[in-house]
Amino acid sequence: MMDPYNFTNSPLNNNSKYEDYYEDYDEYTDLRKSVNIMSIIVYSLDFVLGVVGNGIVIWVTGFKMKRTVNTVWFLNLAVADFLFTFFLPLSVAYTAMGFHWPFGQFMCKFNSTLSLINMFASVYILVVISVDRCLSVVCPIWAQNHRNVSRASVVSFGVWLFALVLSSPSFVFRETALHSNKIICYNNFAFSDHNETLEVVELRSIRHRAMIITRFIIGFVVPFVIIISCYAVIIHRLQRNRSMSGRTGRTLKIIAAVVTAFFICWAPFHxxxxxxxxxxxxxxxxxxxxxxxxxxxxxxxxxAFLNSCLNPLLYVFMAQDFKVKVRKSILKVLETAFTEEASRTNTCTNSILTIQNKEKGSKSFSDAEV
Structure with missing residues (x-):
């Protein structure tokens, strides 16, 4: 039996306690099992690709590249996606165990809150990137005089703080409870286990609707409108500026990829x-x-989770200087590893030859004695 405290058991979904919702659950038991298996596979894939991809981005932008405004944006985006994908095994385990949560109430709160922090932080970092690109095209002189690493860091900190505030209700409402011999992780919007009173049901329903609608507007509609508006201005300006016409084709492709990925990944969920x-x-x-x-x-x-794996590809790997840095860094690591391996092999070989020579000398001496 699936837990009756959630509509869907996604860590992104804010659902509450509606027991009448599951009256016809048996009708969908087999279907839910198949969907849950699919979720486990995709979550696991997201974990591997997200941790590796975003880890490479953090390594290169944080340690291998010169600190610039763009690397600050990409580094923060990668950190948000890395933290989210790093804790995905908790969701994999929760789903695999039939929605039994053995990790305690704090981790129940933390995991759901982290999912929403990633959603808001990623989306609004993309908004900041879009606005930054728009200002660089529309007001190049102003951007050149005012864009610097310290201000970009302050803006990034503001985005994280904003995402934390928007995600805090999840930490407040998320709880664990024992149901059908399983510990479930759910949202208790009314802070009450008494469903029979009309007041409690109404309060729970109001808060549930408020969180869903707020998340849809602030976490999707507003950012999407800003991103679309910024890139519309960029396209218009590039088409008017003939001196930049050679770069327009590539720019349009990147813009199309950015907007399409954002919309495809998040629109169906919301x-x-x-x-x-x-x-x-x-x-x-x-x-x-x-x-x-x-x-x-x-x-x-x-x-939606897949977006955390696509971000390194769409927002970072398209940059030529980043690709060069990644290639050089990886080749250097491999070269060092192979050099050390060759050195160890030579040392080992020399040691073996030395021992063999000593043994031969010792044997010859013994023979001479005999």
Whole structure:
């Protein structure tokens, strides 16, 4: 039996306690099992690719490249994605154990809050990158005089603080509870286990809707509008400036990739969560919408998680200087490793030859004695 405290068990989803929601759960048992297996596979893949990809970005932008405004943006973006993907095994274990949470209440709060911090921090770092690029194209002289590493660091700190504030309700409401011999991690929006009173149900429903709608507007609509607006201005300015026409094609491709990836990764999740919320706050319950959200939300969540793996590719690896640095750094590491290995091999060989020579000398001496 799936836990009745959540609509979907995604760490990104803020759901509360609606027991009547699961009256027809048996109808979807096999379907949920298949979707859960898919989620485990995708989460595991996201973990490997996200940790490796973002780890390389952190290593190169933090230690191998000269500190610039762009490397500050990319470093913070990579840190947000790395922290999120690093803790994905907790979600993998939770799903694999049939939504049993053995890691304690603090980690229940921490894991869900970290997921939302990653979502808000990543999205608004992308907003900052978009605004920064727009200002560099529209006001190049002003940007040249005012863009510096220290200000970029201050802006990045502000983004993290903003993301922390927006994610804090998850830390407040998230709790653990024992249900059907399993410890579940859920959102208790009313701070109460008494579902029978109308006041508690109403309070829980209001807070649930407020968090979903706020997250949709602040975490998706507003950033997406800003990003689209910035790149529309950039495209318009590049098309008017004939001297930059040679770079327009490449710029347009990067912009298209950025906007498309952002929209594809996050739009399905936010839309399906809104559908799920409406379906369970209306008087008429739709089994069709229930089926759609049962299948769709885990897939959309996996897609949203995938964004943390795509960011290094879309926002960093497209930069030519970064690719050169990565290639040189990796070649240097391999060269050092092979040199050390060759050195160890030669040392070992010399030692073996020395021992063999000593043994031969000792044997000859023994023979002479005989």
């Amino acid at each position: 839309i399906l969560v809104l559908i799920e919320m409406v379906n369970h706050t209306e008087m008429e319950y739709s089994s069709t919408l229930q089926y759609v959200t049962t299948v769709g939300i885990p897939i959309a969540t996996s897609l």
